[in-house]
Amino acid sequence: MPQLEQVSVFSSLIFWSIVSFALLLFLLKKYAFPPILQMLEERQKKISGDIQNAEAMRAEAEKIKKEFEDQLQTAHDKANTIVQLAHDESRKLQEKTLNETQAKVRQMQKEAEHEIRVARDKLMGEIRQYVSVLTIASTEKILRRTMQDDDKKRLVDESIDEVVRNLEKN
Template sequence: MPQLDFANPLMMSKLIWLLIIFGVLYYVLKAYALPRVASVLDERAARIAADLNAARDAQAEGEAALAELRASTAAARAEAQAAISAAMVEAQAAAAAQAAEINARLNAQVAQAEAQVRQARDNAMGALRGVASDTAQAMLARLSVPAAANDVAAAVDRAASQGAG
């Protein structure tokens, strides 16, 4: 290769200038450019680390807030369930009390109606005996059979007791 002919005296001067330029460029880069790049990279790494730490802190706060929210939701749910249970028990007690009151009122009405029916039956039976006694006396009078009112009433009572038996 003719470019790398070390026997040529111009080639040696080119190599010397190459080494000088390379040395100066290396010194300039090392002394001025690379420290600035390194400081920018260090700042960027520090900023990234700070952002990561802030993100971790925010995530921890978010998780704590979520845990608090879940706990408060669970507590509210439990409180609501207790309130519902208490309302159900109270409503059942009120319904039972109202049912007992209605049953007592109905039982009283039934007892009163039964008493009225018994009284009406007894009155009807008493009136029936009186009517039967009067009818028997009227028939005896039509037939011209003399009979005492007490005897007729006793005969009607006997017949009524035999018919009931």
């Protein structure tokens, strides 16, 4: 190795390089390293503080998130309760409307039956009257004689009863 053979020639150079390096190292240690180390320590403290702040903020965010989820669940429960109440109210209203409609239908049916009875009674009265007149006229023609009022009335009633029985059978 030829580089090591020339050490004697550069011995003064090596000495001054070591002295310069030692002086530089001393100056750096005395004047440069303390501010650098202090700055590094401050940076480390700042980073540690930032990490602690981030952890605190994360914990706060988790707490807020949990509170929000609780509030959201409460709101969801309230909404479900409101929907259930509305559903129940709707069902009650539907049942009430159905009952009212059924009552109206029964009332209308009763009224219709009453009107039918009244119309039937009126019709029966008219038929009775028509039949009585017809019976009297036909009986007078057939018998060609005059009848007593009691006989007329009895014959009319019998004829009416017979016609009514025949109508009721049909």
